[in-house]
Amino acid sequence: MHLSWPGGLLSGTAQLPASKSEANRALILRALAGGGKVDNLSDANDTQLMQRLLMEVPNTNVLDAEDAGTVMRFLTAYLAVTGWKGRLTGTARAQERPIAVLVEALRQAGAVINYLANEGYPPLEFAGFAAADASEPTELSVRGDISSQYISALLMVGPYLPGGLRLTLTGPIGSRPYIEMTLALMRQFGAQVSAESDVLTVPPGQYRPTDYVVESDWSAASYWYSLVALASAGSEITLPGLRRESLQGDQAIAGIMTHFGVKTTFLSDGVHLQQQPPAPQQEIPTLDFTDCPDLAQTVAVVAAALTRPVEMTGLESLRIKETDRIAALQMELAKFGGDLRDLGEGRFRAESNGFSVFEQSVATYHDHRMAMAFAPLALLGPVHIQSPGVVRKSYPQYWKELAKIGFSISEAA
Ligand SMILES: O=C(O)C1=C[C@@H](OP(=O)(O)O)[C@@H](O)[C@H](O)C1
Numbered sequence: 502m503h504l505s506w507p508g509g510l511l512s513g514t515a516q517l518p519a520s521k522s523e524a525n526r527a528l529i530l531r532a533l534a535g536g537g538k539v540d541n542l543s544d545a546n547d548t549q550l551m552q553r554l555l556m557e558v559p560n561t562n563v564l565d566a567e568d569a570g571t572v573m574r575f576l577t578a579y580l581a582v583t584g585w586k587g588r589l590t591g592t593a594r595a596q597e598r599p600i601a602v603l604v605e606a607l608r609q610a611g612a613v614i615n616y617l618a619n620e621g622y623p624p625l626e627f628a629g630f631a632a633a634d635a636s637e638p639t640e641l642s643v644r645g646d647i648s649s650q651y652i653s654a655l656l657m658v659g660p661y662l663p664g665g666l667r668l669t670l671t672g673p674i675g676s677r678p679y680i681e682m683t684l685a686l687m688r689q690f691g692a693q694v695s696a697e698s699d700v701l702t703v704p705p706g707q708y709r710p711t712d713y714v715v716e717s718d719w720s721a722a723s724y725w726y727s728l729v730a731l732a733s734a735g736s737e738i739t740l741p742g743l744r745r746e747s748l749q750g751d752q753a754i755a756g757i758m759t760h761f762g763v764k765t766t767f768l769s770d771g772v773h774l775q776q777q778p779p780a781p782q783q784e785i786p787t788l789d790f791t792d793c794p795d796l797a798q799t800v801a802v803v804a805a806a807l808t809r810p811v812e813m814t815g816l817e818s819l820r821i822k823e824t825d826r827i828a829a830l831q832m833e834l835a836k837f838g839g840d841l842r843d844l845g846e847g848r849f850r851a852e853s854n855g856f857s858v859f860e861q862s863v864a865t866y867h868d869h870r871m872a873m874a875f876a877p878l879a880l881l882g883p884v885h886i887q888s889p890g891v892v893r894k895s896y897p898q899y900w901k902e903l904a905k906i907g908f909s910i911s912e913a914a
């Protein structure tokens with residue numbers, strides 16, 4: 502896909518998809534509750550897929566979670582405790598994304614789950630659930646440094662485990678706001694979860710059918726922040742559907758983007774972004790992405806493009822997402838004169854020495870966020886985005902929204 506910008510101020514309103522993280526939790530909780538209405542579901546594949554697979558569960562013994570991490574992990578816990586029998590698989594990449602921590606915990610709780618290919622990775626075979634003594638809570642302990650999705654998955658099925666769940670989180674915890682989001686939704690669906698430092702207790706019980714309205718997606722909003730950061734002074738964008746009181750940790754983008762001159766104003770429904778050229782950079786800030794890993798690509802690209810370097814920490818989980826995002830960023834930034842330099846000990850510096858955009862072709866590695874994070878560079882010069890269809894995972898309307906705001910988009914190679 503060829504993308505270019507005719508010049509001038511960026512201005513207008515852009516529609517965001519709804520959050521797939523909120524939606525996929527609400528869909529699991531609704532399935533367990535046996536009722537309730539989830540409103541504002543997006544047309545993104547991760548959400549549509551979760552909805553479809555949950556409907557198929559009673560009538561099939563083969564499910565394909567494709568490349569959706571939340572679907573693979575949340576469904577694994579759901580299928581285990583509901584005693585489903587069958588196989589859960591995913592794309593080639595999904596079969597490289599680890600799931601052992603979750604499977605091991607579910608086995609301890611009584612689930613019979615086997616690995617069908619490589620030990621520790623999907624595809625999985627589910628062969629029933631052997632309920633243990635329900636007089637005591639199921640005690641599990643999981644590490645929190647690989648994926649928070651394991652923890653969210655276990656918490657959501659907690660009320661349905663024999664005696665409920667007492668879950669101890671060990672070691673450093675990544676993506677913590679996603680765990681908080683899980684707890685908040687569980688409470689809305691009637692669970693009495695308690696948290697005492699890193700021990701989470703979920704009493705046995707049933708969720709109650711609840712109506713839930715999904716907020717727009719802050720991770721998707723981050724690409725509009727990039728666009729405003731890279732646009733000429735005075736540019737502005739309105740994004741309806743975002744709330745100040747958000748459950749999404751990726752709201753952190755509002756603070757991060759002040760480094761790049763984007764001012765956020767909260768409206769009664771949504772946000773207004775304005776470009777205000779920042780003062781010259783005095784020192785290199787360090788930004789920690791432990792809580793918001795999905796923002797890392799957005800920020801690395803903007804920092805390199807504006808030659809306003811940032812040091813980035815908390816990127817460990819990027820290597821096991823839709824692709825190895827560190828390697829992918831390094832390869833693609835290099836095409837423009839940028840880098841994500843490995844400084845050792847978990848520190849990286851997003852930087853450039855003369856960033857230039859002219860007809861480079863960006864590879865996207867089956868990763869929606871590679872496509873969405875690099876596309877805003879079209880404000881600086883024409884670019885090609887390879888396999889633009891990858892955005893269907895979380896933001897299928899992205900290209901249409903860019904066209905609406907004035908980008909020229911053609912399918913030409
Ligand atoms: O729980 C969730 O909805 C998510 C958690 C995060 O994953 P990790 O916990 O694996 O970092 C995030 O990257 C993913 O896009 C969505």
Ligand SMILES: C=C(OP(=O)(O)O)C(=O)O
Binds near residue numbers: 569572795895
């Ligand atoms: C990591 C992501 O997704 P998931 O883990 O749900 O596949 C993402 O959307 O950036």
